[in-house]
Structures are given as C-alpha cells and as structure tokens.
Amino acid sequence: xxxxxxxxxxxxxxxxxxxxxxxxxxxxxxxxxxxxxxxxxxxxxxxxxxxxxxxxxxxxxxxxxxxxxxxxxxxxxxxxxxxxxxxxxxxxxxxxxxxxxxxxxxxxxxxxxxxxx
Amino acid sequence: xxxxxxxxxxxxxxxxxxxxxxxxxxxxxxxxxxxxxxxxxxxxxxxxxxxxxxxxxxxxxxxxxxxxxxxxxxxxxxxxxxxxxxxxxxxxxxxxxxxxxxxxxxxxxxx
Numbered sequence: 001x002x003x004x005x006x007x008x009x010x011x012x013x014x015x016x017x018x019x020x021x022x023x024x025x026x027x028x029x030x031x032x033x034x035x036x037x038x039x040x041x042x043x044x045x046x047x048x049x050x051x052x053x054x055x056x057x058x059x060x061x062x063x064x065x066x067x068x069x070x071x072x073x074x075x076x077x078x079x080x081x082x083x084x085x086x087x088x089x090x091x092x093x094x095x096x097x098x099x100x101x102x103x104x105x106x107x108x109x110x111x112x113x114x115x116x117x
Numbered sequence: 118x119x120x121x122x123x124x125x126x127x128x129x130x131x132x133x134x135x136x137x138x139x140x141x142x143x144x145x146x147x148x149x150x151x152x153x154x155x156x157x158x159x160x161x162x163x164x165x166x167x168x169x170x171x172x173x174x175x176x177x178x179x180x181x182x183x184x185x186x187x188x189x190x191x192x193x194x195x196x197x198x199x200x201x202x203x204x205x206x207x208x209x210x211x212x213x214x215x216x217x218x219x220x221x222x223x224x225x226x227x228x
Contacts, residue, residue: 004160042219090161092161
C-alpha cells in the first residue's frame with residue numbers, strides 16, 4: 001500500500017507561472033488536506049475536502065485553488081506563483097474530516113518542496 | 118478560540134536522558150489531542166493520540182503523553198532518548214469545527 005503520493009518532489013518555479021501539485025491516496029479516505037510548512041510557523045491548512053466533490057478553505061487559502069473530482073486525487077494549483085509561496089507542501093488524508101471533532105489520524109505524503117523565484 | 122502552544126522550539130537532550138516536550142491547549146470543549154513526528158525530509162506520522170479513553174496514552178517508539186485537564190497540558194515524554202528520536206514533533210488539537218497544529222519542537226539528541 002503506497003498511502004499518499006505527491007509529485008513533484010521538488011520544483012523551482014518562476015514568479016507568475018502556474019503550477020499544479022499532485023496528490024493521490026489509495027486508502028479510500030473521505031477527507032483530504034493541503035498544508036504548507038514554513039520555519040517557525042508549523043503547518044498551516046490551505047484547503048481541505050470532506051469528500052469527493054466538496055472543498056473548503058483553510059487558514060491560508062489565498063493564491064491557491066483545489067479540486068476533488070474523485071476520492072483519490074486532490075491537486076493544488078497556484079494560478080500565478082509568488083515568492084511568498086516558497087514552502088514545503090504536504091498533502092494528507094483521513095477517514096473523515098477532523099473539523100467534525102473526531103479523532104481520525106491524518107496520514108501525510110512525503111511533501112513537495114517548492115521554490116518561487 | 119481553540120489553540121495549541123508548544124513551549125520551546127528547540128530541545129536538546131543527551132542520549133539516554135529523559136525527553137520532555139511540552140504542549141498546552143486552549144479549548145472550551147473536551148478536545149482530542151495528537152502528537153505527530155516528522156523525521157528529516159519526510160511527512161508527518163502519528164505518534165499517539167488522546168481520545169478520552171485514558172489520560173495516559175502510549176504511542177510508538179516508547180513515547181507516551183498524559184492528558185491533564187487541570188493544567189490544559191498534553192506533554193510528550195520518553196524515559197531514555199535514542200539517537201533515532203532526533204526529529205520535529207508537532208502537537209495538534211481537534212474540536213468540532215477546528216483542527217490546529219502547534220508550531221513544532223525540534224529535538225536534538227546529543228551522543
């Protein structure tokens with residue numbers, strides 16, 4: 001079982017370019033998430049999805065968009081990248097969304113290191 | 118508002134010494150609490166979680182944490198540090214409508 005895969009592993013991107021980070025899970029989890037990790041700030045939620053066909057905004061959604069066409073895939077798109085979006089991006093999934101107050105474990109992918117110049 | 122605070126962004130211990138990583142939460146309702154570990158260049162993985170079944174929670178790799186409602190704390194401990202414990206540790210809180218990670222504590226183990 002692969003769990004969660006993310007692609008690419010790393011990317012250097014010119015400012016203004018469009019970029020899609022890919023995330024796929026094989027656990028048939030309902031909920032999926034995108035976080036960014038920055039030094040001193042921990043993990044901050046960008047967007048989440050409770051189930052296929054629905055998405056929601058997290059703590060830092062500006063400049064990012066997501067879609068959830070099916071259960072397995074949850075791509076994150078930067079329409080026009082800016083240097084402040086330089087970060088490590090993690091995709092995660094859980095059986096159900098924790099914002100419902102549950103104790104479901106989140107499973108994380110290996111991350112994508114993105115540098116915007 | 119709910120939140121979680123990790124005291125100490127960096128902790129260093131000698132190999133074989135006690136590991137203590139601090140986490141305090143703020144919540145107006147009973148929370149679920151988690152500790153995750155992140156090894157270098159990897160994603161996060163669950164160490165343990167508190168779900169109200171027992172206040173002392175045992176996790177993987179010899180770690181445990183105790184939920185103390187009176188102190189609003191969920192500190193992570195391990196009796197004897199190993200070199201392989203060097204990593205970033207995140208506390209997290211889940212209540213209806215919200216889920217937050219702390220800012221993390223980097224653990225260094227000195228040989």
